[in-house]
Amino acid sequence: VMLHGRYHEMAPNVVPMDYTKDPDVKLPMQLIINMPELKENPFKERIVESFSEDGEGSLSFNDFVDMFSVLSEMAPRELKAIYAFKIYDFNTDNFICKADLEKTLNKLTREELTAEEITLVCEKVIEEADMDGDGKLGFADFENMISKAPDFLSTFHIRI
Amino acid sequence: MSKRERIKAIQKMPETMKRKREIRNSLSEYFYRLSFWHKTLKIIGGEFGTSVLSYFIFLKWLLNFNIFSFLINFGFITIPQFVTAEPNNLSFTGLELLTGAGYFQQTVLYYGFYTNATIRKVKNGASYNMQLAYIFTVGIYFVICLLILLFSMAKSFSRNFINPQTYSGNASKLLCTWDFNITNEKAVKLKQKNLSTQIKVENTGDSRRCKGTESACWSHSAKACALISFWHSDSSMIVRFPINLSLPGFGSWHTVPKHSGLLDLHHFSLPDVHAFVFSFHPLKCWETLIGQDIYRLVLVDFIFCLLGSFFGEFLRRIIGTTVCLSLGVPEFDIGRSVLDLIYAQTLTWIGILFSPLLPGIQMMSFFIVFYVKKVSLMRNCQPPRKAWRAAQMTTFFMFLLFFPSLSGVLSVIAVTVWRLKPSEGCGPFRGLPSIYAAISEWVKILENYVDSKWVAWIYNNLITSELFFFILSVVILVITYLYWQIIKGRRTMAKLLREQIINGAKDKMFLLEKLRMLQRIENPFTPRRQDQQVSPVAQIPLFQSCVHYSCVGFF
Numbered sequence: 001v002m003l004h005g006r007y008h009e010m011a012p013n014v015v016p017m018d019y020t021k022d023p024d025v026k027l028p029m030q031l032i033i034n035m036p037e038l039k040e041n042p043f044k045e046r047i048v049e050s051f052s053e054d055g056e057g058s059l060s061f062n063d064f065v066d067m068f069s070v071l072s073e074m075a076p077r078e079l080k081a082i083y084a085f086k087i088y089d090f091n092t093d094n095f096i097c098k099a100d101l102e103k104t105l106n107k108l109t110r111e112e113l114t115a116e117e118i119t120l121v122c123e124k125v126i127e128e129a130d131m132d133g134d135g136k137l138g139f140a141d142f143e144n145m146i147s148k149a150p151d152f153l154s155t156f157h158i159r160i
Numbered sequence: 161m162s163k164r165e166r167i168k169a170i171q172k173m174p175e176t177m178k179r180k181r182e183i184r185n186s187l188s189e190y191f192y193r194l195s196f197w198h199k200t201l202k203i204i205g206g207e208f209g210t211s212v213l214s215y216f217i218f219l220k221w222l223l224n225f226n227i228f229s230f231l232i233n234f235g236f237i238t239i240p241q242f243v244t245a246e247p248n249n250l251s252f253t254g255l256e257l258l259t260g261a262g263y264f265q266q267t268v269l270y271y272g273f274y275t276n277a278t279i280r281k282v283k284n285g286a287s288y289n290m291q292l293a294y295i296f297t298v299g300i301y302f303v304i305c306l307l308i309l310l311f312s313m314a315k316s317f318s319r320n321f322i323n324p325q326t327y328s329g330n331a332s333k334l335l336c337t338w339d340f341n342i343t344n345e346k347a348v349k350l351k352q353k354n355l356s357t358q359i360k361v362e363n364t365g366d367s368r369r370c371k372g373t374e375s376a377c378w379s380h381s382a383k384a385c386a387l388i389s390f391w392h393s394d395s396s397m398i399v400r401f402p403i404n405l406s407l408p409g410f411g412s413w414h415t416v417p418k419h420s421g422l423l424d425l426h427h428f429s430l431p432d433v434h435a436f437v438f439s440f441h442p443l444k445c446w447e448t449l450i451g452q453d454i455y456r457l458v459l460v461d462f463i464f465c466l467l468g469s470f471f472g473e474f475l476r477r478i479i480g481t482t483v484c485l486s487l488g489v490p491e492f493d494i495g496r497s498v499l500d501l502i503y504a505q506t507l508t509w510i511g512i513l514f515s516p517l518l519p520g521i522q523m524m525s526f527f528i529v530f531y532v533k534k535v536s537l538m539r540n541c542q543p544p545r546k547a548w549r550a551a552q553m554t555t556f557f558m559f560l561l562f563f564p565s566l567s568g569v570l571s572v573i574a575v576t577v578w579r580l581k582p583s584e585g586c587g588p589f590r591g592l593p594s595i596y597a598a599i600s601e602w603v604k605i606l607e608n609y610v611d612s613k614w615v616a617w618i619y620n621n622l623i624t625s626e627l628f629f630f631i632l633s634v635v636i637l638v639i640t641y642l643y644w645q646i647i648k649g650r651r652t653m654a655k656l657l658r659e660q661i662i663n664g665a666k667d668k669m670f671l672l673e674k675l676r677m678l679q680r681i682e683n684p685f686t687p688r689r690q691d692q693q694v695s696p697v698a699q700i701p702l703f704q705s706c707v708h709y710s711c712v713g714f715f
Contacts, residue, residue: 040348041340071340088335101334108338109356110349117363125334131658133665142335149336150320150551154210158340159202 029057042107050086097136206343211548229519260455272448272586451515473540
């Protein structure tokens, strides 16, 4: 009920109060990334894109609820890992390759590092986490790395 | 996005959706409970991140223990006492709030006031045995606390310490440590700046070390010594004074500065309580006197906590921004604050037997501390710069709450209940040889009733029999040993499987190289680009059969 209230208040003209007829209403990305919980997050566009069905960033109410369920405290670790992998996979090829890592690093540090440093860090990351040696991180590598970081469950969490 | 992944995710979704619907359908009570401090915690998490938030969540968790204790003590012990209360002849002056003595001595605050009679409101009606009520309420509360703490600790440990490898590796720093909770623009910018600085520093091969918080040791020991020497003129206390001063010396060799002050705290607080108990023993109504002392300790601890917040954060900020600009704005000292909380909770637990309403007082103090710390945090502190492993540190703090704190309290209470003679003139156990004798006498009475013979049987043959506990211990030891062996086997298995993956990857690279070489030999005149496009498709069946043979060879 709370989530529906938040969804509604973003675009009161478009979102109906009554969902029994299952209307097909989608909110564009621009509205959603202006939510106070997401506004300052460097990954806000990727988060919204990963949960949108059409891949372009518009969320229906179900997608909206999905997003906040996965980012809530109660979601299991595997589910969070799946979506975190999607968020960091910028070119959506189901692998986190070096280019994805470079983009992640740029977003995390606000482009304050030189190109050399970025390359160095990305190479180190791939060296550490790539288990099957294909030069990029598959989902299994990513999940393995997540299991070593116990804080992941509490940091990959947005309160609403 | 692959369809399979989405379907898998959607299949897992209905569980969370169903749960959300259940919550929606249940009473608004649930929402009320959820929103108890929910907004405040959200704001704190948004501005300062998960690490500082973990302190406030720990505080809220400890508060729950106190609320529970206060409710059951009030319900089962205090309310019946009100029925047979004696009038209070002493006058009330404001000083009692500080000393806990005087007027309060004849109130339900202390053990001494409670009656040892069996309370009967209506003649020949239902009776309420105060002795049993007192000992069972306190006993069952501690058992429940112990179980809750054990389960929380085990769950937390299994979640956070299973793979304690390379936390500070680059991979996890890049992909796992971004705190999605932070919603404040300045905090986000600060965190990004910190991360980039960290990466730059690591690249140049430097390593910074955390500075020790030996000042924390000194302040804690000094505080407690001041308390103890101030309130007592007993000679045994003065002997303890130099011991307490030397304890910080032990603190300095700790390599992890965050909990350097801790062992000092527990080192002196428990032996001191033992000393309290034994030094007071021959006095009249010693339990009430101990209760008063603990009340004073709780009060002084609360005052010191507020003062610490005032000096540590408020004045430090003023000094840092006006007089001595190099110091800067302070950071919130999570370790020290959590140790303060654990100390306060230990005092409360010790005091429950002697002053049943003490958890209520501690409850109020925690409430006030929460708001004071929150305001001080918002006004005076900046978000933490260094990485704080919130999940692992929370597990460690829970362990500290269990091991020196709760187990120490349980041993003190066990000694008091089993060995010490309750005072003759006051309290619900007056006249008995020990507090525990109330239970043994009750069981003897039960033996005379046919219906309750089974209770007496359980008591005589299970609880007081050594053979039963011996057999139980042997069984538990055997099970523990079996689990240990299973864990060792699984660890070896995990290592072997990891090596297998790495070997498999090496095989794959080797075979791909070979295939490329073979294809180049076969088609020397076709252009490079075409060759690379064709090879992945042709490679797959060939590659699969090669990998299969190599795996067979591996085994």
